Amino acid sequence: MATGVSVAVVGVTGAVGQTTLKVLEERKFPVKDLRVFASERSIGKTVTFKGETLRVDKVGPGAFTGVDVAFFSAGSAQSREYAPQAVKAGAMVVDKSSAFRMDPAVPLVVPEINGAAARRHQGILACPNCTTIVTVMPLKPLHDIGRLRRVIATSYQAVSGAGVQGVEELTRQTLAWARGEAMTPKFFPHQIAFNVIPHIDKPDAGGYTAEEMKLVNEVRKILELPDLPVSPTTVRVPVFTAHSIAVNAETEVKVTSAQAREAFAGFPGLRLWDEPGEGRYPMPVTVEGQDDCFVGRVREDLSLASGLNFWVAGDQLRKGAALNGVQIAELLIR
């Protein structure tokens, strides 16, 4: 592929699709040619890549002929329908949806953590859920020095994690408030402006939501710790971009704050901002637009000898989605 890679982006008009184009351009991904697809209602819209205007089409016969890498971020149903077609046509699929993540034949990859797993792919590679990626980034270096015994994760998730419509909803409700008008929910189940909603996706019989169970199952698969006890609570907050997660982790071996900070600071893709006295710690508005994940508020657990509390935040459209997907492709085209 020295002469370049033929790329397709499916779901190009969505928040992740748009960010995928940006990341491909920023990272000088060797794009030879680019096809952009979205749903029926986006046909005829245009997107821009490296100054060129491209017309959005829907996936049709021959869509993936000659494509080397197809990035999918159009949702699970679309991935289930079209990803196998793309593989059949000879493309490698990097899928951002949840369709194939727990399929034992599909590697679930965060390149800094389990890049080697990518090489075992059979055509499809899955990108974890955005909250999973941001959470698992500091868990890996912590596990390497202390061996994880239990994880409790409590999230503060941005509206763009739910896509462009989430951003539109927070914008629309906030502007309505500014005009003194009612903040009617249309997309989220309740008002999101000036509110927090402790409910993302459908609940199961045990009361956990699909978003919470993704976090449990995906963290286990990525870390190759199939029995790791994980206790999740996922919450939507009125933030545009970047997810934050308060993590309590118990380890087999005691890890001091100093050891944890050193491990976090030295892990690729992770940066330490931990000077609370100077007001320095990760926040959505400071991590938005950044490629790395940021960790801070590292504290030894007051309630447990081998416990640690910390706070991690990351741009869930970048490392939590588009960037991680492009990094997966980079692993395999190098």
Place this chain on the structure above:
Amino acid sequence: MATGVSVAVVGVTGAVGQTTLKVLEERKFPVKDLRVFASERSIGKTVTFKGETLRVDKVGPGAFTGVDVAFFSAGSAQSREYAPQAVKAGAMVVDKSSAFRMDPAVPLVVPEINGAAARRHQGILACPNCTTIVTVMPLKPLHDIGRLRRVIATSYQAVSGAGVQGVEELTRQTLAWARGEAMTPKFFPHQIAFNVIPHIDKPDAGGYTAEEMKLVNEVRKILELPDLPVSPTTVRVPVFTAHSIAVNAETEVKVTSAQAREAFAGFPGLRLWDEPGEGRYPMPVTVEGQDDCFVGRVREDLSLASGLNFWVAGDQLRKGAALNGVQIAELLIR
């Protein structure tokens, strides 16, 4: 006191002081006469109580002469200075500040939980921190059936928990955003609109903030469990009123979700909203203005046999402050 109670409110122009007047009126607290105090810069302002306009004064000589009950919500420094004067003048002080909370001679009271402790007062009664009150409300019935072994609390705190200036800051920044202008921080250390700040009050050497340590120490004192392991993370969110807390609790005796729900629903001052499939769970916008605390998202812990996750929210100006203070006074005047 059959003919009524002579009342003083110190810090009457603040968010909690204003709510105290509202609550006294709503609950038909037998106010015989009312004196209202605030800081130098509020002198001459007026407040309304039962349709009457009262002029705000600063605390001066004789301020508490003849006063039966004085509600303090002017901050720790003011409480340290004036509460002993009020006690000397014969008043019973209900203090909302942190000044006396950990004083062994001062009862720290949530009436539904440890109302009996109030009777041991020596003039001053302390009202816990707002986040503590909302968190401890469901912990008590859970402890009664399962005996608490460890608590991990992660908060989503409203700006009005920081007072009127917090509300003004979120309002000002959001309106600036609506006009396309910069959102400059003036009161909180960082932008709060469309952001979350994992830092409330000063950090200590171990990295925990004063707000986090209040939660640890006050929960222990209220529940009379001086060694209870508590692991806190407190976070400010862009919500006007009502604090929410994601709680993970470990008990000596296994408590099922059904048992916990029953215990929560039956506890005075606590209500169960736990039908996530129907979108029913506590949120800031639905609990604001309500006297009770609300609990939902009750889930048996996936990571521990005797663990439980739940979500509790309460109006921190009411049950978290003003209402709890008035309830303390009611215990003692009945």
